[in-house]
Amino acid sequence: MTSTTPPPPSRTAPLLSAEGLHVTFPGRHGAAQARAVDGVDLDIRPGEIVALVGESGCGKTTLARSLLGLVPPTAGRVTFAGRPLEYSSRALKAYRRRVQLVLQDPSGSLNPRHTVYDAVAEGLRIHRYAGDERAAVAEALSRAGLRPPERFFLRYPHELSGGQRQRVVIAGALVLEPELIVADEPVASLDASVRGEILALLLRLRTELGLSALVVTHDLGLAWNIADRVAVMYLGRIVETGAVEQVLTAPQHPYTQALLSVLPEAPGDPVVLTGEPPDPSRIPSGCRFHARCQILASGEAERASVADACREQDLPVLAGGGRAQVACHWARVVRTEAVGQVRP
Structure with missing residues (x-):
């Protein structure tokens, strides 16, 4: 990984875009379809952090999953680096090396029987990484703030604090050198004293790596502290968007x-x-x-x-x-x- 200073997000072409995105789910017993995402346009530019904010059930997690290729859209399309997302197994595997997911519950994200080393190396093994696996794992852990990384290799999730477990999850995403991460409530399960550390880590990764991020949250305070831009979602649609200072102060x-x-x-x-x-x-x-x-x-x-x-x-x-x-x-x-x- 090389350190880079990203250009101002507003001056660059979008890295990831949703265009007219709709996601519907069939209703039970002949009921009408549920329109979980009901028409969304959203751009994320290189080096930009966008917060997607709304109540539980507003569709923000479904939108995030669709952007990741986990839920194919019913209508509309997702584009990455200017090219429409394809849904073949090979195309999605290549895409998920460039776009990684960070879940809100590190305890649920980590296999309790796997060491930290194996948890971080899993992505490398799935993608048949040809380089030095040990060095890649050590660098990812170090970037995630777990230093010296070798001290954590043989530990198990139950031996770590909540903040350390979340850093392991982030390291597992970073090891593939993605261009964008989607973080779903990344600090919701953490103590208040640890949340600031994880948010500072995400900001540092953006500065050092030019990493883009979509942060899904119900917490406008989190959006204020981390995002460049905020999109407020209600009942399947974005109802307000703009620079975070503008939206949250006026x-x-x-x-x-x-x-x-x-x-x-x-x-x-x-x-x-x-x-x-x-x-x-x-x-x-x-x-x-x-x-x-x-x-x-x-x-x-x-x-x-x-x-x-x-x-x-x-x-x-x-x-x-x-x-x-x-x-x-x-x-x-x-x-x-x-x-x-x-x-x-």
Whole structure:
């Protein structure tokens, strides 16, 4: 592995892209199909960390699995380095050498009967690595912060702390020298004292290796600390996206505002959303958030003359690039009025 300084993500072509992505699952006993991912465009550029944020059940893990080639899309496509992803066994094996998954539960990710050495070397053996296996494993462990690496070779997962186990999982991804990692809730199962260390590690890997990452999380605080860009997902679609500072300091979508309002440092009272997210097999008409929307419930949407549109008019799929975007009738009216007020 060679150290490199990546170019600014905004100036480079996407490394990984979802284009019009849909993933549906058959309903039980003749029920309607569940639209887990219901139209998503998303780009991840070289050296960029994108946080995919949303409640449990919003479709973010299904989207991540589809980007990894684990769940073929029902419609749309995934492209990597400008080429559409192919789903033959050979093509997927080559793709997964370049794109690696880091799961949230290191205890479940590691075989308790395998040593740390075997856990990290497993990917090399699957891909028939022709180089010096011991040196590759040692370098991956060292990059993941387990030094000296030889001290960990013969240890078993139960002999490690939670943070050390997560570093072993990360080393297992790094050993294949991927260009992008998909980290699904990478610190959710760790103590607060260890989370910062793992996040700092991911940032250091981006700096040293030019590594890109998609970080799947329900935690907006984590997104603030690690991401360049954030995509907020609700009921199968991205409803707001943009630079992390812009989205998290001036959220436009009512759903993003509600998620941010419950953070400990957030000003004002938390927004308590009523009800549960709708069933993905029965997505409502209009804005898919309108049944729980505090803006609609308070009458603000009515005063902005968009209440009927909120209930009846669907919103377009947001583009996958880096500019700030929001899928909300009310936010678009408010933003248009604000732009008009600052014009001479």
